[in-house]
Amino acid sequence: MPTSRTSVPxxxxxxxxxxxxxxxxxxxxxxxxxxxxxxxGLRVREVADRxxxxxxxxxxxxxSKEALVTAVVQDIVGRLDRVPAGDVQPPPPREHLAxxxxxxxxxxxxxxxxxxxxxxxxxxxxxxxxxRRVLQASDTAWTxxxxxxxxxxxxNGQLRADLDPVAAATLITGFFKSLLFHLGLTPQGAxxxxxxxxxxxxSQETPR
Amino acid sequence: MPTSRTSVPxxxxxxxxxxxxxxxxxxxxxxxxxxxxxxxGLRVREVADRxxxxxxxxxxxxxSKEALVTAVVQDIVGRLDRVPAGDVQPPPPREHLAxxxxxxxxxxxxxxxxxxxxxxxxxxxxxxxxxRRVLQASDTAWTxxxxxxxxxxxxNGQLRADLDPVAAATLITGFFKSLLFHLGLTPQGAxxxxxxxxxxxxSQETPR
DNA sequence: CCTTGTCCATCATCTGCTTGATGGATAGTC
DNA sequence: GACTATCCATCAAGCAGATGATGGACAAGG
Numbered sequence: 001m002p003t004s005r006t007s008v009p010x011x012x013x014x015x016x017x018x019x020x021x022x023x024x025x026x027x028x029x030x031x032x033x034x035x036x037x038x039x040x041g042l043r044v045r046e047v048a049d050r051x052x053x054x055x056x057x058x059x060x061x062x063x064s065k066e067a068l069v070t071a072v073v074q075d076i077v078g079r080l081d082r083v084p085a086g087d088v089q090p091p092p093p094r095e096h097l098a099x100x101x102x103x104x105x106x107x108x109x110x111x112x113x114x115x116x117x118x119x120x121x122x123x124x125x126x127x128x129x130x131x132r133r134v135l136q137a138s139d140t141a142w143t144x145x146x147x148x149x150x151x152x153x154x155x156n157g158q159l160r161a162d163l164d165p166v167a168a169a170t171l172i173t174g175f176f177k178s179l180l181f182h183l184g185l186t187p188q189g190a191x192x193x194x195x196x197x198x199x200x201x202x203s204q205e206t207p208r
Numbered sequence: 209m210p211t212s213r214t215s216v217p218x219x220x221x222x223x224x225x226x227x228x229x230x231x232x233x234x235x236x237x238x239x240x241x242x243x244x245x246x247x248x249g250l251r252v253r254e255v256a257d258r259x260x261x262x263x264x265x266x267x268x269x270x271x272s273k274e275a276l277v278t279a280v281v282q283d284i285v286g287r288l289d290r291v292p293a294g295d296v297q298p299p300p301p302r303e304h305l306a307x308x309x310x311x312x313x314x315x316x317x318x319x320x321x322x323x324x325x326x327x328x329x330x331x332x333x334x335x336x337x338x339x340r341r342v343l344q345a346s347d348t349a350w351t352x353x354x355x356x357x358x359x360x361x362x363x364n365g366q367l368r369a370d371l372d373p374v375a376a377a378t379l380i381t382g383f384f385k386s387l388l389f390h391l392g393l394t395p396q397g398a399x400x401x402x403x404x405x406x407x408x409x410x411s412q413e414t415p416r
Numbered sequence: 417c418c419t420t421g422t423c424c425a426t427c428a429t430c431t432g433c434t435t436g437a438t439g440g441a442t443a444g445t446c
Numbered sequence: 447g448a449c450t451a452t453c454c455a456t457c458a459a460g461c462a463g464a465t466g467a468t469g470g471a472c473a474a475g476g
Contacts, residue, residue, distance in 0.1 A: 019454080038335060040248045044432065054457050059433060061455090116334065122389040123331050126324065127246060136391040160407065167404035170397065171379075174386035181330045181385040182378060183344040189378065196375035199368065200408025227420080252466065262423050264468080269421090273466065 023061050025051050027071050034072065035113040039120050044068065073131060076117055080138050093153030094202070100146075101194045104176055109187050119180050143169045150201070159201050168201055231269050233259050235279050242280065243321040247328050252276065281339060284325055288346045301361030302410065308354075309402045312384055317395050327388050351377045358409070367409050376409055 029050040034042055044065050048058040062068040090096055108115050125132040146169040153159035175197055179190060237258040242250055252273050256266040270276040298304055316323050333340040354377040361367035383405055387398060 038331070057456050065432065119331065119334070123246070123327065125391055126327070126388055132391050139391060160412070162407060164400060164404045167397070167400040170390060170393065170401040171383065171405055174383055174390060174401070175379065177389040178382035178386040180334055182382060183333055183340050183347060185378065189375070192372060192375040193378040193382070196372045197379055197408070199370060200405070204368070204412045265422050267467065
């Protein structure tokens with residue numbers, strides 16, 4: 001029985017809660033929490049705490065934990081524009097590829113947290129049908145970006161003549177997906193592996 | 209207050225519980241459960257149910273959930289003898305490598321469940337220091353198995369002259385670690401990717 | 417009688433979610 | 447301008463179910 005109500009409802013903090021903005025805040029906190037503790041360790045209470053709001057308020061914005069998780073997934077996947085907007089003058093395939101690899105590797109070093117969450121997502125997708133479809137679509141887009149480059153490189157002689165573009169795309173995407181699972185890998189080691197991957201695609205006759 | 213005790217304690221079932229044997233049974237059930245639902249979905253109650261024993265009995269054998277998980281980890285890691293006992297006459301490096309890749313791929317297709325659990329382990333290792341050390345040791349053993357083969361292949365001309373053995377080993381192990389994260393990958397696609405990986409290591413002058 | 421293995425019942429805690437209430441802001445009406 | 451209604455965002459408190467763990471008892475075998 002609430003006999004006394006000592007604390008007054010906090011007036012909406014300025015800069016904090018304009019609905020969508022507040023929701024974004026919550027999603028961001030949830031992402032950080034997932035990066036810290038994994039999906040296993042995601043507690044709505046702690047998300048609320050990190051944002052500095054009451055659990056009920058969180059549930060006001062996200063009716064269920066699942067809704068929150070869905071928002072997190074959408075946010076992360078939405079950020080997954082790994083396919084850069086078409087360069088005006090795309091470089092030759094081999095350089096295009098190298099640029100892409102180093103770009104993603106850069107992202108990995110700079111925004112490791114997001115890769116951790118993404119990793120959690122992929123892990124979850126093994127058992128979650130809906131999530132699997134979402135990520136699979138994103139994977140398809142990624143592959144569809146890579147395959148033409150690989151094919152062009154093979155056809156113009158920069159890459160191996162016997163290159164299987166789809167298989168090579170699988171190797172490339174798999175390389176990034178596995179990054180977090182190389183437990184002792186240094187950034188330098190990762191770059192060396194990426195370079196090795198590139199050399200494996202190269203035509204050996206092509207001077208580099 | 210237990211006023212009546214209607215049910216009689218079941219006499220120990222024969223063939224069931226000789227200590228170590230019972231423990232192994234529990235660990236196996238836990239592994240299946242983890243494969244089904246992930247670590248996130250591991251409940252000691254359900255493990256007990258699957259084994260057909262009471263929760264208290266499970267806690268008799270494993271004083272805590274953590275102890276059970278530790279046993280599961282040890283069991284899986286102990287099974288991680290990916291390095292076959294030295295063949296009497298090891299084949300030439302290139303064939304040795306190809307054999308290894310196809311062997312692991314075979315294991316993946318046949319014992320996918322164990323790979324799922326292993327995947328959970330790697331995911332966990334990102335945050336769990338102790339587990340990370342264990343898996344890292346296993347990774348090191350794997351790399352130490354691959355690197356000499358790669359080096360020998362490079363030196364005898366079967367593999368590329370500019371091959372970086374350590375980086376290549378990272379690619380190979382990473383390929384397997386990423387398998388479950390290729391959400392739409394068919395067994396055939398996996399084999400094609402493995403072959404592409406091998407071709408990338410090959411010296412192109414060497415007839416195959 | 418001691419050890420091993422088992423069970424039933426229960427506990428304490430965690431966790432997702434709900435309830436009922438509060439105050440600020442905004443808009444319409446007098 | 448003052449009053450009223452309504453909406454939005456928030457909170458304190460609490461519930462119900464799940465979950466890891468414990469206590470105490472019992473049987474069987476040595």
